[in-house]
Amino acid sequence: MSFRKMTTCMLSAGVAVCGLSAVAAAGEFDGVTVNILTRPGYVIAGRLAERGKEFEAATGGKIVVTEVPFAEIFPKIQADWSTGTNSIDVGVFAAGWGVELDAAGLLEDMDPYIAKDTKIDLADVAPYFREFGQKVGGKTKLLMVDGDFQMVYYRKDVLEKAGLQPPKTWQDYLDVASKIHGQDMNGDGQADYGSCIFKKRNAQSYMAIQTVAASFVQTQGTAQGFYFDNATMKPVVNNEAWKKAFELYKETGKYGPPEELNMDIGDTRAIFKAGRCGLLIEWGDPGTLQLDPDAAAVKGLIFAVGAVGTKEVLDRATGKLVPVTKENAPYSVDGINYAPFAAFGGWAGAINSKIDQKKKDAAYAFLSYMNQAAQSNVDVTIGATGYNPYRNSQLVSTDLWVKAGMPADLAENYLGAINGALNNLNMASDMKIPGAQKYTGVVLDTELARYLAGEITVDEALKNIEAGWEEVTEDFGREEQIKAQALAMGTGG
């Protein structure tokens, strides 16, 4: 751990005791152990464990963080809670996944706890994360520890040297990637890569494809969505827009590392920190990760574009791509339709409704502690935590970020990109209906991986996704899914 991180941790630990006092008195949770399940590695899990130690020192409640492979998080939690095993007290996962657990009555309603909590200050949580991420059916069932948007990042120095502008459209992305691919971007004498995207199967590749597809499919504002016809729940996937997105996504591989198909997010982060990538699709993390000591080659050089768009959009009646106009894409700017994707919606903690009350109290106290500005405003500035900003106090001013070591121009760009995405009226929401993980994390991910590997054509992939999504919809019940989609899109009661 770097000196900066250590200092930050020590300072935040001091603040911790004060932060906890509002929800938990010292020794209040003596003998209580809260078992948390989340993803592997330091990202997300590491900071939970570190804050858990502070929590234990202040309240006596022990926090045990268990890590499992990404693809196993949701099924493990679902099976554990549903079958009454209850070895997991808290799950930290994608905010959108909570709705399926809640439909089965497995999530604890946090509103009564929040009513007594004077420190959490949920008004400071940005409206999208507070209303969409944390609430299910109007009740708070999750507490964010992270806020997520996927953006495009570019190496400012490399593009400037090549006389190129940051990409505005996905076609620009390919053009820029092709022009800078093969250049030595870190001075080690080796040819580097125009584009780096984590494309490993059973990981998070299915998120990046949605970032590309959203701007082709969603044109009428956030409530329209880009997965289904909301009235019928018929998939809007087997069409020219998704086809174009798949083809573009595959083409980025021409300018990526040769082993890109087997790279998870940790692998791409390692190479962009080593200065080997000209463009990336990523969450908010590169903004702060470039401040790490092992990212000296790129410190202050990785800038963000809040959204990359398209000049062609889907005509849902015909399934064809048509040029952008103000009529078919009212939120378009200069003939480009943007739909920044709130990929994953952010990592959030949920409490198992079947555990005993003492554990629930301890679990809530800990999640509240993680969420409170005193802790969160520190954690989001440390790249390695994997936590990105989701509170207004983190988004309105660059002070926090400059104080954390981010150059002022980068901080301006970074927050500008996130705010631009967050405030875009055509922002694309991640799926938030029962089966969300299966629709995207299983069906979309598998077919995408097989298309990228050349096993099937794009048409076959899209046809399989359409059939797979229909199967999931039928499993959960079409009428129920229509209602759930209406709630998720904010169009139903």
Next chain:
Amino acid sequence: MADVTNNSYQPGTSPAGASSGMSWGEWLDRHSRTFFITPAVTLILIFAIFPTFYSIVFALSRVRFTADGLQFRFVGLQNFAKQFFGNDQVHFLGKTEGIGVLGWVFFGAVTAAVLWWLYRSLRITSPVGMLGRLISAAMAIFIAWIMGASLLAGSTIGTLLTTLFYVFVGCALQFVIGTGLAFLCSQPIAGKNFFRVIFFIPLMVTPLGVGYAMKMVADITKGPFEPLLRGFGIENWVWSADPWAARFVMMICDSWQWIPFIFICMLAALENVPRDHVEAAQVDGASSVQIFREITWPQIVPVAVTVLLIRTIEAFKIVDLPNIMTGGGPGSSTESMTLHSLYIWRSNDIGTSAAVAYLLLILTVVVCASFFNYVVLGQLRKARA
């Protein structure tokens, strides 16, 4: 009645149900076989037979997780059908749209050979045996068609053929190398004991350990072979992005671990070949090849086919290596049927997962039972004769 009238029954000396006059010791002695076997049978029923049959319920249902536990919805054979005709067909069988000339030739040759074999069996086999042969024949013809329509047509293969690739190509490679090494170590050469230990070591490493070790060794961008490949000018190619290269790497890594199993069994068999037979052949002027073919091989063949059978059964279960090294990728190229089932299970689609597991069970049983009946038993009978 006489016994009752005479009242020769002695309370406390005979167990209930025992004939009069039989002591506890005698009764226990008489039923000792039952007592010894009951715990094992009970455990097998609980831990093997019951789950196997219970999983049929899963395979015939769609399963939902609710607050009250699992909720089953009976769907008949739908979970099986979608592997053959539904949207999982390409994943399981591969792409089988166009069958080329080579495919037709292969399919025709296999079908003709199988039908000829069945025709010949008619005269020598009982009705029950014939039923078994019909099942084996149907499986062989089906697999030949899938191979002709996907593999030989240059199309994508599914997890079925990937599994068979690991089993047949992998086991053949392991058998040839393992037997060769065993033969070398059975010869009077210097340091053979040292090599015996060295060749045996990979079998003692856990599959997980092998997976991660091989992942590092096979990493051609940072691993030990990177300078060598760079020397050959191979810099922008990685095996993990090429379906067939990935399958071969997987098969080679699996072989690294399992060659020692073949080696140690075959070494034991070779050491048991009577020296006097070999020496007599040498005195008669037989060449080394003739001695191996006529003396050694016939004596080790029962062990060889048995070892191959055990290894084949084990090979059908390959899961650790592709899971760790490639996550089944690129795409689903390195995904075995076990891994296919695991990934579906991991997404809580337990019904489909159970269906794939049953398909694997059927495949394994038919292939291994056929091999046992038509190869192993034949060789054992020949050896006894």
